[in-house]
Amino acid sequence: MKVLITGSSGALGTSLKKSFKNAFCPRHGKMDITDADEVSKTILSYEPDVLIHAAALVGIRECEENKEEAWLTNVEGTQNIINALIKSGNNCYLIYTSTACVFAGEHKKYYTEDDTPSPKNYYSFTKLCGELITRQYKNTCIIRTNFAPKEQWEYPKAFVDRFGTYLFADNVAEGIYEIAEKKEKGVIHIAGDKRISMHELALLAGSKNVGKMTMADYEGPPLTIDMSISTKRWKKYKIK
Numbered sequence: 001m002k003v004l005i006t007g008s009s010g011a012l013g014t015s016l017k018k019s020f021k022n023a024f025c026p027r028h029g030k031m032d033i034t035d036a037d038e039v040s041k042t043i044l045s046y047e048p049d050v051l052i053h054a055a056a057l058v059g060i061r062e063c064e065e066n067k068e069e070a071w072l073t074n075v076e077g078t079q080n081i082i083n084a085l086i087k088s089g090n091n092c093y094l095i096y097t098s099t100a101c102v103f104a105g106e107h108k109k110y111y112t113e114d115d116t117p118s119p120k121n122y123y124s125f126t127k128l129c130g131e132l133i134t135r136q137y138k139n140t141c142i143i144r145t146n147f148a149p150k151e152q153w154e155y156p157k158a159f160v161d162r163f164g165t166y167l168f169a170d171n172v173a174e175g176i177y178e179i180a181e182k183k184e185k186g187v188i189h190i191a192g193d194k195r196i197s198m199h200e201l202a203l204l205a206g207s208k209n210v211g212k213m214t215m216a217d218y219e220g221p222p223l224t225i226d227m228s229i230s231t232k233r234w235k236k237y238k239i240k
């Protein structure tokens, strides 16, 4: 089985490479997803059976401040991939990595695949647009999830009042592998079995000295406060 992974140098991509051992992983410099010709040439010459699209601009503040780049990468980039897959005509199975942040996260928790998205910021909006684009292509699974790499917390503090059913990137990669084996289609949530705060997540990742902060300390683009998701279609994963 020939697998192609975009975004392989990122947090999730690094874990995906461990799960999909012989995957072809063109780096940003080799296949810029905003370059339609480069995407088309790469996909048509490799002819993947499975493509996992994990490349994106993911910083919420970065996307808010660079809307043009966020649009080009997350929306046009996804369209370029779909166009190339349609052109190749070999019915490659596509996994699109989306986010629990397509939901509003207000007055509700444990969103399922049937709930209505309502993005709070530009990043989430572009990820939702990417979902709609991938729906044009029938052999697709849209995966919504929420994760962090299992390593030292990137920031000195973490929210005690922002929640998710978080997983570590390796757990998500394992879930994607299982879904790809079964070639599931439609929307699937890869959710952890516990709703925890970001501060609890930082502790689980091994960052013992991370400080606490609350949403009242935060200044920036609007955020999905409760990112907890559930699933009607798949099993839940234990964060480990």
Ligand SMILES: NC(=O)c1ccc[n+]([C@@H]2O[C@H](COP(=O)([O-])OP(=O)(O)OC[C@H]3O[C@@H](n4cnc5c(N)ncnc54)[C@H](OP(=O)(O)O)[C@@H]3O)[C@@H](O)[C@H]2O)c1
Pocket (backbone or CB within 6 Å): 006, 007, 008, 009, 010, 011, 012, 013, 027, 028, 029, 031, 032, 033, 034, 053, 054, 055, 056, 057, 058, 073, 077, 097, 098, 099, 100, 127, 144, 145, 146, 147, 148
């Ligand atoms: N992090 C989360 O909590 C989370 C939650 C749910 C879903 N997701 C989704 O999961 C996916 C992976 O997220 P992540 O946290 O692993 O992100 P990340 O660590 O920031 O990695 C992003 C990857 O995309 C690549 N990339 C960016 N622009 C590109 C372009 N124009 N062409 C080709 N490659 C490009 C980056 O390469 P360079 O570094 O070389 O630019 C990098 O490999 C994304 O689709 C994201 O929306 C993330």
